[in-house]
Amino acid sequence: MVLEILEEAEKPLSPYDIQRILRQRGKYLNHVTIYRILDLLCRLNLAHKMLSSGGFVKCNLDAVEGCHRFMVCQDCEAIQEFADEGLCQEENELARNLGFHTEHHLSEFSGLCSRCHK
Numbered sequence: 001m002v003l004e005i006l007e008e009a010e011k012p013l014s015p016y017d018i019q020r021i022l023r024q025r026g027k028y029l030n031h032v033t034i035y036r037i038l039d040l041l042c043r044l045n046l047a048h049k050m051l052s053s054g055g056f057v058k059c060n061l062d063a064v065e066g067c068h069r070f071m072v073c074q075d076c077e078a079i080q081e082f083a084d085e086g087l088c089q090e091e092n093e094l095a096r097n098l099g100f101h102t103e104h105h106l107s108e109f110s111g112l113c114s115r116c117h118k
Contacts, residue, residue: 001027002037003058006047011077012055050079051108057081067091067105075116 005021006013013021015034022029029037038056041047045068047056052072057079061068066085073079088105095102 001029002034003041003046006041006056006058009057012050012053012057012079014055017055048081051106052110067107069105069107069109071109071111071113073113073116074110075112078113078115080113 001022002018005018015031015038018034018038019029019031038047038049042049042056046059048059048068048070049056050070050072059068060081061083066083067088068081068083069087071080071082091105092102
């Protein structure tokens, strides 16, 4: 049910947003359970937590190689997800050169989408 709600959403949702939508549909999950479900979905790469808002979105890239990244429009709040394996490799190399072992990459681009930029 949680993944279905994320799939239908047009913007990132908080666990409390998800709980509210479930209640509107006559269902109930407490917020702790929703947090646990979201954690599992993120570990399975089925959902992502957005850094800028703290909300969650459904992963749109399936098994695409490379770390998943986001471009977030400051105006219309549109989110575009992408992955770039080469960028991940460059960042890993940079980290290694600084004596750091990277396990995850997290980043968002903030700006205007092409529609809002016009």
